Amino acid sequence: MIYLDNSATTKPFDDVIDSYVKVSTSYFGNPSSLHGIGGQAEKLLSQSRTQIASLLHVKPQEIIFTSGGSEGNNFAIKGIALQYQNRGKHIITTSIEHPSVSEACKQLTDLGFEITYLPVDKNGVVSIESLKDEIREDTILVSIIHVNNEVGSIQPIEEIGRLLEKYPKIIYHVDHVQGIGKTYLDFHKAKLDLCTISGHKFNGLKGTGVLFVRQGVRIQSLISGGDQEMQKRAGTENVAGLVSLAKALRLTMEKRDEAIHHLTALKKAIIQSLLKMNGVKIHTPEDSSAPHIINFSIDGLKPEVFVHLLEEQEIYVSTTSACSSKKNEPSKTLLAMGVPEVEANSSIRISLSHESKMEEVPILINAIEIAIQKLQNVMGERNGI
Incomplete structure (x- = not known):
């Protein structure tokens, strides 16, 4: 897990x-x-x-x-x-x-x-x-x-x-x-x-x-x-x-100093890998942001479906604030930042802890790629492709 x-x-x-x-x-x-x-x-x-x-x-x-x-x-x-x-x-x-x-x-x-x-x-x-x-x-x-x-x-x-x-x-x-x-x-x-x-x-x-x-x-x-x-x-x-x-x-x-250093390295590695994927938009600012949160969206993504696809691989992420995640509404934070509604409506949040490991990064990225491929296949079947 x-x-x-x-x-x-x-x-x-x-x-x-x-x-x-x-x-x-x-x-x-x-x-x-x-x-x-x-x-x-x-x-x-x-x-x-x-x-x-x-x-x-x-x-x-x-x-x-x-x-x-x-x-x-x-x-x-x-x-x-x-x-x-x-x-x-x-x-x-x-x-x-x-x-x-x-x-x-x-x-x-x-x-x-x-x-x-x-x-x-x-x-x-x-x-x-x-x-x-x-x-x-x-x-x-x-x-x-x-x-x-x-x-x-x-x-x-x-x-x-x-x-x-x-x-x-x-x-x-x-x-x-x-x-x-x-x-x-x-x-x-x-x-x-x-x-x-x-x-x-x-x-x-x-x-x-x-x-x-x-x-x-x-x-x-x-x-x-x-x-x-x-x-x-x-x-x-x-x-x-x-x-x-x-x-x-x-x-x-x-553990704070050590944790911040560790989280910063993890965050950088994850973002660098996400940016190599087509259609990915990173919403977490590069500067002036905490080391444990990464918010992104993928074109055409249904976030709740994506979350469950990752869960099938025993990887647990969220769509937005836990207090608002079941409302099925676009993120008010992203909208306030000027993010288009279609992206604000499909955002995913990864939030790390001191227990997160660098060796988990490639596993996460691979799981994301698999989930995206599954969603694209489903969309292709619906469109008769």
Whole structure:
């Protein structure tokens, strides 16, 4: 099996699963309980928060545990909108955000908020000038995805942070879900106020994540109840999951330099081979893109059929964002980049991990060639050729 859908989810590290099982069986107490078993769970929770904060170079009190990227993005956008709505109701984001951002913004329009969606160029990158032109007196939030989940384009997060530093009333949120472990992002250098990460994107477990909230930034809770997570997110904490999250992040950060180098070489080899095929269009930009994502289309390709043909050869890729893959609609990201609809409707995404191997590249390319030939034969039979 060759698994190449790592932008959708990653295989957990063995140590991550071991941590989850051990904590679930031996330290299963509720961290809010007063007795000793609860105290053990609370200690593990606190240690995990401290370790994650250290790895991200932030303060422990700036780490809010969540269930993952979608909750983190919704919490950041809606929580800030509700907290600062008396200051203004204008939010700026991009036209290529993950659905957990774009749909959250869409919901806020029903509450009277106005959303500006920044355009992107052919490489899927926003312009600093276009952002500057859209800033208004009533702008309260700018939310920008770091690495696009479909094509891998990287936004100029630090440059945006330097611009927004001139507008102290604007809160700056970054969706770092696809970037963590595959790129570099200094939260302080980028002047971030909020940042979202998700455990299952870096070999952790589903249902775990973090929202970084810079000290001094106020945010309205979306889940009411107890006083957990510094009174910002009610609900009994997933202690086993969060201990495993800290483990996954530590292992990821230890391997980051090596992984980026490895992924870059793999990506280059795959793209070079794809470009030798007739009718292939590469949509991932050559520069300013993450090392683990390759988006391409092939003339006349039905992507869902292509995915299943590769699956028959035990190779797993995807058509678009996992959250949108079953909608059978053209990629909004590719359309925003100016890609023709026929190509945007037939795109394929390969997403690599540190476990991907160079010796798998020729196997992948051969499988793609076989799948294309099968599709062409079927089309020829239908056309009577």
